[in-house]
Amino acid sequence: MSVFNDAIASLLSPIRDLLEDEGVSEVMINGAHEVFVEKKGLVYKTENQFPSEDALISAMRAIAQSVGRVIDNDNPRLDARLPDGSRIHVVLPPMAKNGTTVAIRKFSKEKLTLNDLIAFGSVSKAAARFLDICIHLGKNIIVSGGTGSGKTTMLNVLGSRIPKTQRLLIIEDAAELQVKAEHVVNFETRKADPTRGVEEVTIRELVISAMRLRPDRIIVGEVRGEEALDLIQVMNTGHDGSMGTVHANNPIDACTRLETLCLMGDTKIPPDAVRKMVASAMQIIVQCSRYHDGGRRTSHISEILGIDKNGNYISRDIFRWVQTGKDPETGKYVGEMVPCNYVPTFFEDIVVNKLPFPKNQFISPEWYNDLKKQAA
Ligand SMILES: Nc1ncnc2c1ncn2[C@@H]1O[C@H](COP(=O)(O)OP(=O)(O)OP(=O)(O)O)[C@@H](O)[C@H]1O
């Protein structure tokens, strides 16, 4: 709570314990009398309540004011980052039918590392080593996934593995990434504020600036607009090893989504050409998924090979997370990440660069082959 001044802290006292609880990653308020939290990936209803809708709105108004923003009838939505890095989104009634609706994604000081992801079973040791190799070789990587599936966390982890000698330019809507590297330049977009004559600065504009600032690699935190085209062009013009995240449910969808985003702007490039550009820019897709047991896992690591004669993207899974059962006591899924019997096209580069990744690491275990045969 130290992030808030005394006045706001007192307005937020109905949820103080939740904000202070390190185990809570997200607080969701659906009107004054309904507060849910997320803990270890699962959502629970709490006993916490605000005394009234007015009390809740006052708290949100004070938060908005503290970050130089306004939330009222004319501006019924607030998307803001708090001084400690937490993110807050608010929608007021009458749009929000339950009453003032809020989600606070708490900033966790302890960023997860690749070793943490291995320890959680989100990614296997072999797959983690493979991702390291992809980064070393400067493969373009898109992290794809649904809301809250762990995309930003994965991008942070991957970004922190980039060789120290390289210059990274990171562009985000709200600075969230904390890439641990020696030579990092961070950019954050700016929202327009007509009342103060402040003009918007978009991701797209910042990507263009980044290109002129001698980047080795460019990282776009979240690609969700026309900037997709700029990132694709960055990837296709020698800034190998660039990265970004995109909202999509599987690796092929990630390509399609990027293509759609590229076409959103006033581009004169024909759709067929855009598809080709996306296909050649994409090299590795890391798919993050949030499973029903609350676990966040890397469900696929796939290579994009281009487009086939019918114009469809070609994707090959290199690793997949495979569920093999369910723990009857905890309800947690049991499973592991397995190689998919596919040797990536750049295996020669792995060999030539003497990177430690023997070919047999791409071979599926017998049990997985059996499982596939049974399921066929
Ligand atoms: N592999 C993981 N295991 C457990 N928790 C994870 C894992 N990856 C991420 N998390 C946690 O899940 C939450 C959401 O992660 P993150 O912000 O990376 O998701 P996201 O996909 O970027 O979300 P959004 O769509 O809102 O941008 C965070 O609290 C993060 O610490």
Ligand SMILES: [Mg+2]
């Ligand atoms: Mg994110």
